[in-house]
Amino acid sequence: MIDYDSYEGKFTSNAPLGGQSWFRCGGRADLLFEPKDVDDLAVFLKEYPKDEPLIILGGMANCIIRDGGIRGCVIRLGKSFTEIEVQDNKIMAGAGALNGSVASAAAKAGIGGLEFLSGIPGTIGGAVNMNAGAYGSEVKGVLISAMSLDRDGYFIPFATHEMDMSYRHCGVPAGTIFVGAIFEGVQEDKEAVRARLKEIKAKRQTTQPISEQTGGSTFANPSAKELEQAGLPEGTRAWQLVEKVGGRELQIGCARMSDKHLNFMINTGSATATDLENLGDEIIRRVYKEFGLTLHWEIKRLGDR
Ligand SMILES: Cc1cc2nc3c(=O)[nH]c(=O)nc-3n(C[C@H](O)[C@H](O)[C@H](O)COP(=O)(O)OP(=O)(O)OC[C@H]3O[C@@H](n4cnc5c(N)ncnc54)[C@H](O)[C@@H]3O)c2cc1C
Numbered sequence: 001m002i003d004y005d006s007y008e009g010k011f012t013s014n015a016p017l018g019g020q021s022w023f024r025c026g027g028r029a030d031l032l033f034e035p036k037d038v039d040d041l042a043v044f045l046k047e048y049p050k051d052e053p054l055i056i057l058g059g060m061a062n063c064i065i066r067d068g069g070i071r072g073c074v075i076r077l078g079k080s081f082t083e084i085e086v087q088d089n090k091i092m093a094g095a096g097a098l099n100g101s102v103a104s105a106a107a108k109a110g111i112g113g114l115e116f117l118s119g120i121p122g123t124i125g126g127a128v129n130m131n132a133g134a135y136g137s138e139v140k141g142v143l144i145s146a147m148s149l150d151r152d153g154y155f156i157p158f159a160t161h162e163m164d165m166s167y168r169h170c171g172v173p174a175g176t177i178f179v180g181a182i183f184e185g186v187q188e189d190k191e192a193v194r195a196r197l198k199e200i201k202a203k204r205q206t207t208q209p210i211s212e213q214t215g216g217s218t219f220a221n222p223s224a225k226e227l228e229q230a231g232l233p234e235g236t237r238a239w240q241l242v243e244k245v246g247g248r249e250l251q252i253g254c255a256r257m258s259d260k261h262l263n264f265m266i267n268t269g270s271a272t273a274t275d276l277e278n279l280g281d282e283i284i285r286r287v288y289k290e291f292g293l294t295l296h297w298e299i300k301r302l303g304d305r
């Protein structure tokens with residue numbers, strides 16, 4: 001039995017999580033824990049029953065919280081996990097720090113190479129876990145190491161080469177909770193770095209529906225092997241397949257694909273998480289029917305339908 005009063009962090013029962021996700025819809029979490037610091041989190045992980053479901057979430061910029069809600073406990077990292085420290089050309093960031101804040105801190109210090117993070121909503125923990133990337137760069141390319149706690153609350157550091165990172169994938173053991181990361185960039189002229197940040201901001205505004213209720217790329221781009229097996233041209237992107245199967249016109253409730261970027265699903269008002277998921281599944285079904293290729297969800301769908 002957990003003694004909730006013995007923790008310094010905050011517990012919320014029946015927490016309205018979906019409304020806080022980027023899609024602004026979906027269900028609740030049975031229990032939300034926002035640990036005060038790493039020690040608080042480590043003690044909790046040691047005490048929390050191993051057979052109870054547990055998940056860590058960051059900015060919820062890449063997930064659908066299903067309408068039936070999430071069983072067990074959701075952990076979200078609070079303020080003490082948002083610190084950012086610069087040392088020479090290295091940046092140490094808590095896993096709860098926003099990617100945009102890390103990119104800005106790097107630019108302010110004249111450290112180049114991390115600008116791409118400014119275009120990726122969410123936290124460092126989520127970015128490391130997803131090996132997030134944009135504009136030809138990805139986390140793997142600038143990450144030196146990550147600090148984590150395992151499901152039992154033990155501190156585990158990882159060097160990047162131990163993390164089996166690939167396109168939108170990080171191969172650390174299930175249950176790993178990142179608590180911080182160290183990145184390395186290159187010393188550059190501050191104005192040049194700032195100019196690239198500005199460029200990325202402008203590019204995002206014209207190519208992504210960033211002011212909409214969305215969750216980033218809905219489907220992973222098919223691999224070269226998948227395209228070859230389906231007889232599709234090399235380099236075909238997920239959005240092109242969405243377009244080919246009539247995804248631009250498809251609407252389920254208030255769920256549709258964005259005109260600005262056809263691989264971005266949006267909630268235009270009162271979509272439910274089920275509407276969003278049904279829309280994605282319908283596109284997957286159509287693409288398979290027409291091309292024999294299975295699109296894979298990039299967005300995480302969490303909880304019960
Ligand atoms: C408008 C928009 C544009 C986007 N553009 C891009 C883009 O260009 N490139 C890109 O890669 N992504 C993009 N995304 C998707 C999203 O921003 C990234 O996937 C981001 O890394 C998610 O971070 P998060 O903190 O929100 O994670 P969440 O959505 O909260 O979680 C995502 C996954 O990471 C895990 N996770 C979260 N925190 C931790 C932690 N501390 N330790 C271990 N696991 C953790 C969760 O369990 C979950 O499996 C975009 C999203 C939006 C809404």
